[in-house]
Amino acid sequence: MATLPQDPALDSAFSLLRHGYRFISGKCRTLHTDVFRTRLLLRPVVCMQGAEAARLFYEQDKFLRHGAMPARIQKTLTGVDGVQSLDGQPHRHRKHLFIRQLMSPARIEALATLHQAHWHAAMAQWPLNRRMVLFDEAQKILCQSVCAWAGIPLPASELNQRAQAFGRMIDSGARLGLAHWRGRRARKSAEQWISAEIKKTRATGPENSDSLLQAFAWHRDEQGHLLPAGVAAVELINVLRPTVAIAQFMTFSVLALHEYPYVRAPLESSHPDYLDWFVLEVRRFYPFFPFLAAYTRQAFTWQGFEFQKGMLTLLDIYGTNHDPRCWYQPDTFNPERFSNWPQDHYTLLANGGATYEHHHRCPGEWITHRLMKVMVRFLVDNLHYEIPAQDLSFSLADMPALPKSRMIIRPVAYQPVPRKEMHDA
Numbered sequence: 001m002a003t004l005p006q007d008p009a010l011d012s013a014f015s016l017l018r019h020g021y022r023f024i025s026g027k028c029r030t031l032h033t034d035v036f037r038t039r040l041l042l043r044p045v046v047c048m049q050g051a052e053a054a055r056l057f058y059e060q061d062k063f064l065r066h067g068a069m070p071a072r073i074q075k076t077l078t079g080v081d082g083v084q085s086l087d088g089q090p091h092r093h094r095k096h097l098f099i100r101q102l103m104s105p106a107r108i109e110a111l112a113t114l115h116q117a118h119w120h121a122a123m124a125q126w127p128l129n130r131r132m133v134l135f136d137e138a139q140k141i142l143c144q145s146v147c148a149w150a151g152i153p154l155p156a157s158e159l160n161q162r163a164q165a166f167g168r169m170i171d172s173g174a175r176l177g178l179a180h181w182r183g184r185r186a187r188k189s190a191e192q193w194i195s196a197e198i199k200k201t202r203a204t205g206p207e208n209s210d211s212l213l214q215a216f217a218w219h220r221d222e223q224g225h226l227l228p229a230g231v232a233a234v235e236l237i238n239v240l241r242p243t244v245a246i247a248q249f250m251t252f253s254v255l256a257l258h259e260y261p262y263v264r265a266p267l268e269s270s271h272p273d274y275l276d277w278f279v280l281e282v283r284r285f286y287p288f289f290p291f292l293a294a295y296t297r298q299a300f301t302w303q304g305f306e307f308q309k310g311m312l313t314l315l316d317i318y319g320t321n322h323d324p325r326c327w328y329q330p331d332t333f334n335p336e337r338f339s340n341w342p343q344d345h346y347t348l349l350a351n352g353g354a355t356y357e358h359h360h361r362c363p364g365e366w367i368t369h370r371l372m373k374v375m376v377r378f379l380v381d382n383l384h385y386e387i388p389a390q391d392l393s394f395s396l397a398d399m400p401a402l403p404k405s406r407m408i409i410r411p412v413a414y415q416p417v418p419r420k421e422m423h424d425a
């Protein structure tokens with residue numbers, strides 16, 4: 001039995017800030033290992049990468065999620081006492097609510113239809129030739145779509161403010177100073193808003209409606225108690241905020257259409273699977289969450305290495321999505337790699353791995369994929385746009401990463417009916 005390879009740096013917090021998404025894979029390369037021990041702000045941490053490490057990370061007798069998320073992430077991104085922090089039976093019970101509400105094909109289609117309608121409505125009003133910051137517009141349209149779908153009233157006058165607040169919650173977890181405090185304020189105001197909606201719903205009694213607001217307001221824990229209104233709000237925000245966050249992948253989709261123009265022809269030709277491959281490749285190739293965190297539940301040995309009980313452990317998402325053992329030429333953007341993908345649950349970790357029911361894998365993964373398809377289809381079929389000169393670079397040291405310009409497009413023609421359908425008619 002060997003001790004874990006040790007990062008020789010006294011403390012690697014600065015290196016993490018400097019290398020961002022490439023921190024774990026870079027160290028693994030230097031140390032010739034898939035797992036190593038380091039110190040971040042003087043705290044011992046284990047880091048690991050790759051499909052085998054992911055398989056280990058999702059073994060529930062070995063890892064616990066409770067308490068693993070740093071307070072600064074809970075106070076901005078995830079909220080406190082949400083499903084992410086639960087383990088075992090309480091997690092399975094709460095997770096079932098998300099799976100029921102978010103993963104039924106009929107529900108996903110209802111959201112996709114709404115989302116498509118909102119893109120059309122936004123574009124019908126947009127003056128042609130006026131520049132659009134795509135990331136900002138996508139956030140607003142996603143916010144509008146998900147609130148309508150969830151049954152949460154959102155007056156038009158509040159749309160900008162609410163969409164921006166969700167954006168700040170997503171953006172501020174890893175930021176320092178003012179940006180971080182703005183994220184905390186944004187979470188506080190979102191929790192007040194959604195808690196008030198939950199209380200209002202409870203005060204009027206159960207309605208004969210299958211809205212998410214109703215489902216979350218009346219959800220009961222395993223003992224049959226309603227969730228505290230604040231926790232129900234955290235969970236409903238766990239649907240709203242990440243839906244708005246899809247704007248990040250939508251922005252990278254537009255960047256991919258621009259930087260890899262060879263994808264346009266198969267997308268325009270209605271190839272039956274290419275749009276799915278394209279969206280999968282965007283989710284694999286571009287950065288989103290850098291890693292996942294958990295504590296070792298007990299001491300154990302893995303691949304001859306000794307893990308102690310109670311060690312904070314980080315699993316590299318970005319590095320595994322770019323691991324050459326899992327992906328041929330991982331730094332090449334190539335949707336066709338998914339033509340014979342075995343649907344492995346531990347190599348594409350953008351939305352987590354393992355199962356939805358028993359593990360923490362993202363219950364919004366199908367929604368993410370579907371809404372990205374709606375948006376890409378809309379851009380390809382209904383919109384003709386130009387990409388003006390701008391700074392499209394993004395840094396892997398920024399978490400979350402985004403093109404510096406937030407992707408500016410200039411719509412030059414909008415066709416409510418797809419070009420293809422006009423020809424078919």
Ligand code: HEM
Nearest residue numbers: 083084238239242243245246288351352360361362364368
């Ligand atoms: C923007 C695209 C998205 C990405 C990249 C993403 C990614 C992730 C990741 C990496 C996890 C953690 C997996 C783990 O801990 O093992 C997660 C969990 C979660 N996601 Fe997503 N997600 C996205 C969109 C969504 C959407 C649209 C929803 C809801 C509509 C959603 C709801 C959740 C919830 C509730 C959890 C916690 C699940 C649990 O702890 O069991 N996500 N997501």
